[in-house]
Amino acid sequence: MERFILKKLLAWKESPYRKPLILKGVRQVGKTWILKEFGRRYYENTAYFNFDENEEYKQFFETTKDVERILQNLVMASGQQIVPEKTLIIFDEVQDCPKVINAMKYFCENAPQYHVACAGSLLGIALAKPSSFPVGKVNFMQIDPMTFSEFLLANGDGNLVDYMNALHSIEPIPDAFFNPLYEKLKMYYVTGGMPESVLMWTEARDISAMQHVLSDIIGAYERDFAKHPNTKEFPKISMIWQSIPSQLARENKKFIYKVVKEGARAREYEDALQWLVDARLVHKVYRSTAPKLPMSAYDDISAFKIYLVDVGLLRRLAQLAPTAFGDGNRLFTEFKGALTENFVLQSLMTQFEVAPRYWSQTNPSYEVDFLVQRENDIIPIEVKAETNTTSRSLKKFKELFSDMIKLRVRFSLDNLKLDDDVLNIPLFMIDQTDRLIGMALERRGRN
Template structure:
């Protein structure tokens, strides 16, 4: 499978400012595979150390801070040669090894000629703990579930990927591309972007194996909930996790603690929710009171929405059968378009540095699904799961914040077009949002 993060890893390898790398990502998103593949393609050799399988390796880091001694011990125990610049050293499952994480500081300062990459499934949790963390001495990279683009590549649809990349102006996509892309997107909603699930579909075309792969991943996550340091949080994390699909199926997708458990209060469940956020299993999207910079200054911390890390996991967790794939546009509209909103958020998170927000007002009720910051501009985004696309909330948003609105964005099943200042992006082009906004702004200048 081609993962687009390889390009970023290559930039890291070649950078004169390279530091040891920490690759973050949820369990089974493909961290180990991508690091080994990167080593295979771009290094003479790979030295791989897994601290879950070989906990005795931790001792080498507990006994000394001298990186040369650590490397010598690792070479002796593995029988592998480790050469500066030519060997990629992979430390895997480091989330429970503070000494290994701490040693990165000394590798950075005393042995920068060694290329080191670390991975671990609950690293977000480990890094949220205040410990002797090597601040400023490491590079971070995030690996997310496979995007729709990566799904198309895995599915052998390079021609569709090349076509989408070649689009250079805002004009309708011909039906010969539009229809197959819409169909493939439905399939992506079913499999999601977890590599094993995608593999079961793209290689074996086996729906049952794909369903089982997703179930196994969800079970692995649920077992991880038990790793919260405070055992009493375990049932709370589970309850929040299980409530996500019903929360997203509401008209108003604002997260409600009382939907987790009757009478539940925020302060009882905040820690459990934060654990899921730190683990990157969920995305927390705050309500924004006004489109100002920085966006975080306008967060309403009491109101937020929760989305899942992956649309396929959301479908599986919601127990929606894959057969919905064959039923017209049902998959896009199911749960009031929750799968579609989750999919759009997933791709926006990877394209824009600032986490998206949403905007709403109560009297009368209006809501814009997302606000995204691109450079120093903020754009309102509406997600429509169908082709009927009247946007009352986008209209209202423009009335209220006329000076700040260069462009309004709508995702739907309609074709690509720029209608005044409303850019309609077909859902299957969501991976190209950043580029399409750039084109649309260019268009406005010339007209």
């Protein structure tokens, strides 16, 4: 499988300011595979140490802070060769090893010639604890589920990716490309972007194996809930997790604690929800009161929406059968278009540095699904799961904030087009969003 994060890893390797790397990502997203593949492609050899399989390795970090001595012990214990600049050292499953994470400070300061990468599930949880890591002494990188473009490459559809990458003007996509992309997108809604699930479809074409993989991943996440330091939070985390399909099935997708449990209050459940956010199993999207910078200054922290890390996992958690992808647009519109909104959000998260927000107002009711910051522009985004693309909320948003908005974006099953200041992007072109917005702004600037 081709993962685009390899380019970022190569840039890290070649950077004169390189520090030890901490690679974050949820369980089963491909952290170990990508680091080993990176080592195979770009280093003479890889020295791999798994602290879950070999807990005794932890002792080497408890008895000394001398990097050379730590490495000597690891080499002797594992029989793996370590050469500065030529060996990629991988420390895996480090989430329960604070001494290993702290040792990155000494690798950075005293042995920068060694290329070190750390990975582990629930690292977001571990790093949320005070004094868990050496501030300023490590580089961070996030690996997310496979994008739709990565899915296409894994499925042998590189020609479709090449076609989208080669587009340099905003004009309708010919049916010869539009129709297959539309069909492949349905498949992606079913598999999601977890690598093993994608593998079961792209190589084995085995729907039932793919279903089992997604069930196993969800089961592994649910077992991880028990790792919360306060055991009382475990059932609350589970209830929030199980409520997510119900939350997204509502017309107004704002997160409501009473959907989790009748009579539930925010203060009782907010720690459990924050655990899921820190673990990056869910994305929290705040309501914004105005499209101004910095976006965080206009967050309404009492109103937010919650999305799952992956659209395939959401489909499985909601117990939607894979057969739905054969029924026309049904997969896009099922339970109020929640799969489509989740798909759009998870794709936007990887393209824009600032986390997306949403905007809404009541009496009368209007809602813009997402706001993204591109450079110093804030772009409102509406998500339509069908080809019925009337956009009353986008229209209202422009009326209220006309002097702040250069472009409005709508994702739908309509073709690519720029209609005045509304850019319609077909859902299957989601990975091109940043580039297409740039092209639209340039075209409008010329007119």
